[in-house]
Amino acid sequence: MNHGPTSRVGLFLSGGSMLEEEFSELEMNRLEKARRLRAEGLEPYPILSERDTSSQEAIAAFEAAEVAGSAEPVEVTLAGRIRAIRNMGKLSFAHIEDGSGKVQLFFRVDELGQEQLDAFARNFDLGDFIEARGTMFRTRRGEVTLQVSAFKMLAKALLALPADKDEQFNGVTVRHSVLTDPETRYRQRYVDLAVNPQVRETFKLRAKTVRALQEFLDGEGFIEVETPILQPIYGGAAARPFTTYHNQLKQQLYLRISFELYLKRLIAGGMERVYEIGRDFRNEGVSFKHNPEFTQLEFYMAYADYHKVMDLVERMVSFTAQKVAGTQKLKFRGHELDLTPPWRRLSIRDGLLEQLGLDIYELDSFDKLAAWMDAKGMKYDPAAPWGKLVSQLQEEYLEPKLIQPTFLCDYPRDVSPLAKQVPGKPQMTERFEIFVAGMELGNAFSELNDPMEQEQRFLEMGREYTEKDEEHHPMDEDYLRALAYGMPPTGGFGMGVDRLVMLLTNNASIREVILFPHLRESGSGAAEADAPEAQ
RNA sequence: GGGCGCGUAGCUCAAUGGUAGAGCAGUGGCCUUUUAAGCCAUUGGUUCAGAGUUCGAUCCUCUGCGCGCUCACCA
Numbered sequence: 001m002n003h004g005p006t007s008r009v010g011l012f013l014s015g016g017s018m019l020e021e022e023f024s025e026l027e028m029n030r031l032e033k034a035r036r037l038r039a040e041g042l043e044p045y046p047i048l049s050e051r052d053t054s055s056q057e058a059i060a061a062f063e064a065a066e067v068a069g070s071a072e073p074v075e076v077t078l079a080g081r082i083r084a085i086r087n088m089g090k091l092s093f094a095h096i097e098d099g100s101g102k103v104q105l106f107f108r109v110d111e112l113g114q115e116q117l118d119a120f121a122r123n124f125d126l127g128d129f130i131e132a133r134g135t136m137f138r139t140r141r142g143e144v145t146l147q148v149s150a151f152k153m154l155a156k157a158l159l160a161l162p163a164d165k166d167e168q169f170n171g172v173t174v175r176h177s178v179l180t181d182p183e184t185r186y187r188q189r190y191v192d193l194a195v196n197p198q199v200r201e202t203f204k205l206r207a208k209t210v211r212a213l214q215e216f217l218d219g220e221g222f223i224e225v226e227t228p229i230l231q232p233i234y235g236g237a238a239a240r241p242f243t244t245y246h247n248q249l250k251q252q253l254y255l256r257i258s259f260e261l262y263l264k265r266l267i268a269g270g271m272e273r274v275y276e277i278g279r280d281f282r283n284e285g286v287s288f289k290h291n292p293e294f295t296q297l298e299f300y301m302a303y304a305d306y307h308k309v310m311d312l313v314e315r316m317v318s319f320t321a322q323k324v325a326g327t328q329k330l331k332f333r334g335h336e337l338d339l340t341p342p343w344r345r346l347s348i349r350d351g352l353l354e355q356l357g358l359d360i361y362e363l364d365s366f367d368k369l370a371a372w373m374d375a376k377g378m379k380y381d382p383a384a385p386w387g388k389l390v391s392q393l394q395e396e397y398l399e400p401k402l403i404q405p406t407f408l409c410d411y412p413r414d415v416s417p418l419a420k421q422v423p424g425k426p427q428m429t430e431r432f433e434i435f436v437a438g439m440e441l442g443n444a445f446s447e448l449n450d451p452m453e454q455e456q457r458f459l460e461m462g463r464e465y466t467e468k469d470e471e472h473h474p475m476d477e478d479y480l481r482a483l484a485y486g487m488p489p490t491g492g493f494g495m496g497v498d499r500l501v502m503l504l505t506n507n508a509s510i511r512e513v514i515l516f517p518h519l520r521e522s523g524s525g526a527a528e529a530d531a532p533e534a535q
Numbered sequence: 536g537g538g539c540g541c542g543u544a545g546c547u548c549a550a551u552g553g554u555a556g557a558g559c560a561g562u563g564g565c566c567u568u569u570u571a572a573g574c575c576a577u578u579g580g581u582u583c584a585g586a587g588u589u590c591g592a593u594c595c596u597c598u599g600c601g602c603g604c605u606c607a608c609c610a
Contacts, residue, residue, distance in 0.1 A: 025562085025578075026560085026578095026579085027545090086573090088566070090567060091568060093569090104570090106569065106570080111568095126560075138569090139569045140569050147569085159545085160560070161546090162547085178546075181547095183542095183601070183603085195546090237609090237610080239609060284608060287608095287609090288605095290608095414610085443610090519601090520602085
């Protein structure tokens with residue numbers, strides 16, 4: 001059934017492999033070549049490579065010598081994966097690819113002898129790793145090429161990569177086939193990376209994104225820290241956690257759903273500006289913007305409120321876009337986005353006024369708002385608090401309209417248990433979320449630092465969730481103690497790094513920016529029959 | 536978890552209620568001392584799995600598995 005390559009990685013060359021019987025003719029062919037090499041005293045998987053430069057460096061060195069009029073030959077040893085072979089009897093051409101790009105190899109009979117030339121044609125296939133020594137030259141067609149004086153196998157590929165031959169038709173490059181099946185691409189990311197250069201590029205940009213965020217925050221005086229992933233009490237977000245267990249301590253533990261409560265302990269301890277970039281885990285559904293484990297950035301700055309956080313965040317994201325994409329203007333999901341600060345700042349109240357003509361400051365109780373929704377024929381949970389109804393309206397009627405980067409401000413207290421109230425508006429809190437292209441990118445607030453008020457919020461939240469019997473939020477007494485020792489006024493912020501990378505690389509799905517996104521365990525029969533788990 | 540869609544050769548895709556085809560890749564041959572992304576021939580399929588309807592199923596029905604989109608969930 002599933003004859004994907006994963007199933008046969010465990011086999012070896014010495015024969016006797018049970019899995020060998022499942023080899024296709026094509027694969028048997030390659031295995032025979034590997035065995036033949038070994039029989040001839042040539043190791044198909046040698047330890048050492050003598051490579052001394054990359055393909056693009058070699059080309060650059062040759063071109064520099066050319067310009068300088070140097071007669072000195074450029075001698076190099078290159079290594080890479082064979083991507084194309086053209087055997088022509090008395091000469092052969094090949095293209096190899098390394099981390100820097102592609103370069104052509106030229107095998108010539110009067111340089112290597114017929115025996116060597118035949119050995120290349122007989123033993124080497126697309127996908128093999130080869131090392132080749134020689135001098136660089138320019139062919140009649142003008143392509144800078146390595147004329148090979150010696151070569152050896154570095155690693156024989158037993159499985160064929162998906163074919164991706166390019167052909168020119170009237171000057172247009174046609175790619176005959178590439179690996180596009182999403183399942184194969186995610187499950188066998190190594191094949192995807194080997195065959196799809198833009199995938200490698202995406203993950204280079206992802207690394208650059210994280211570096212840029214660090215560079216920016218470091219420059220603003222933040223200290224990068226690491227806090228526990230295994231937590232006895234989870235918190236800081238409303239999400240179902242993954243649970244695990246420490247055997248020796250006989251202790252139930254949770255994988256963190258946010259960093260928030262630990263980072264604010266650090267602020268209470270006198271670290272004025274801290275951030276963490278790391279993995280969060282939420283036991284929830286998956287979608288184009290949700291993966292059960294995802295990379296989160298959170299920072300906290302003492303003596304700041306959410307307005308100061310907004311100022312910093314728009315500069316941070318704009319800085320990162322410039323570093324990574326080289327521009328503030330991005331194409332994403334059919335939109336033209338402009339990240340140039342300042343971003344729009346819109347309160348939920350004003351937004352709902354604009355979209356629905358609804359003033360939540362007038363309809364400031366559950367009964368009033370519910371009556372209004374009844375009149376409009378809208379459905380809602382009759383057990384929900386007022387703030388939940390506001391959230392529902394905001395999600396349905398407001399968020400999808402927020403295409404250009406927007407700070408959506410001032411959230412109901414009911415749904416913001418860790419945020420400070422807006423002065424004079426006790427049912428609202430100083431909180432904002434960032435929306436870009438209708439997608440939530442970040443979440444922030446003026447952090448609640450009144451321990452007595454925080455305790456009340458925990459209690460209310462605990463009641464609410466206990467009644468629903470779905471999520472139970474235990475009181476985090478140690479966190480309350482930290483607040484009781486005193487935490488300065490603090491602005492905090494959290495952002496999904498994967499989603500930022502989606503924006504910066506114009507990838508519509510979070511799976512495109514996570515190397516190994518979570519997929520359902522693959523089919524029972526295939527997994528059991530194929531996986532050589534004998535241990 | 537619900538709805539919709541998809542699953543055919545190594546890869547990308549066709550086709551049909553009468554037993555499956557193309558391009559690329561593979562194999563063999565031609566040929567060639569700075570190109571060939573060439574020419575000729577050829578191998579390769581449990582049409583995701585199981586059951587049902589039918590004289591006959593890859594196609595129709597059901598179930599299962601997997602993937603995608605979407606909804607729900609996700610302050």
